[in-house]
Amino acid sequence: MGNRAVITTPERKLGLYLHWNGGRDTVEPLLRYCELKGYRDPAKDDYGWARMCQVMGNFFGGTNSVGIMPYTTDERMDPGDNGIYVVDGWKIVDRIGLYDGFVEQQEYDFDQMLRDFDRSMPEEERLGEFLDSVEVPVGELRIGDEVWMFSHYDDWKAYPIVGFGQPEFNRISVWVEGENGKTEVTYPDLPYVAWMDHDGDFSWNSNNYVHGPMARIKPRG
Structure with missing residues (x-):
């Protein structure tokens, strides 16, 4: 049970696992938030992976719901639900594992998700009124x-x-x-x-x- 997804890059080096909030209506705002923060692109720099995990970890809280692992194969990494997002330059460039009849989730407002991510960050690291x-x-x-x-x-x-x-x-x-x-x-x-x-x-x-x-x-x- 969940709303799962995996995020990776064209190199297929690592995979970021989301147990919840795996829909595009969360993943795209996540990528945009990381870009606005000036984080390094995970497709080119491992620091980007760390920062993206940090944002999702702050958002979820607790000790579960997000994980990171070495990427093996598309087939083995496919979590079901929302499949695999391939990202480059903080943009989704490919999707893998979408089943027949898949419907993209459109529950969360993009701008509201940016603000939800921001509120989850330590106060001194928030974008604040920049989002306006x-x-x-x-x-x-x-x-x-x-x-x-x-x-x-x-x-x-x-x-x-x-x-x-x-x-x-x-x-x-x-x-x-x-x-x-x-x-x-x-x-x-x-x-x-x-x-x-x-x-x-x-x-x-x-x-x-x-x-x-x-x-x-x-x-x-």
Whole structure:
């Protein structure tokens, strides 16, 4: 009896066994939560396995319901119920062992599961209000937007945008598609936040700049 599943990676090195909450409506939020926490991908780093087990162990509590074991074969590892999830880059890339007539469970709300995982974590490790953040294109950011930045302390903190530009040194390149489909390097003005200053100047440090095509901000009032 249970709602079982096994999570593994394409390498089939380890298997994470869930006795309960093995439906996709738990596993996908679990993977997303680990990704938002900045945990290493278990398909590439064993630390990722440890952190994913930590999240599920905190969620279940007690001494049962979750286990980890060396992976043998797909046939022997198949627990029934929800089968085996193959994950890579914190995404489900394959499913194994689904029986004829299998219906995907859709009982739990994705965002609510993220919050349930978060509440189960030690208070100092919770994402908290970061889970209320809104994802927007970097090109749509404005002065005053509070952008969530991932720090070298492995946590998220929000800082206001105070300007646009490029650092004086270590300029930040952006690749764009140019004529004839060729890629070209550019150095556009990028938003920077009030994080690490030098005599009140935040434009000097490249770590203050918002990188990538998308950013997470606090909801605008």
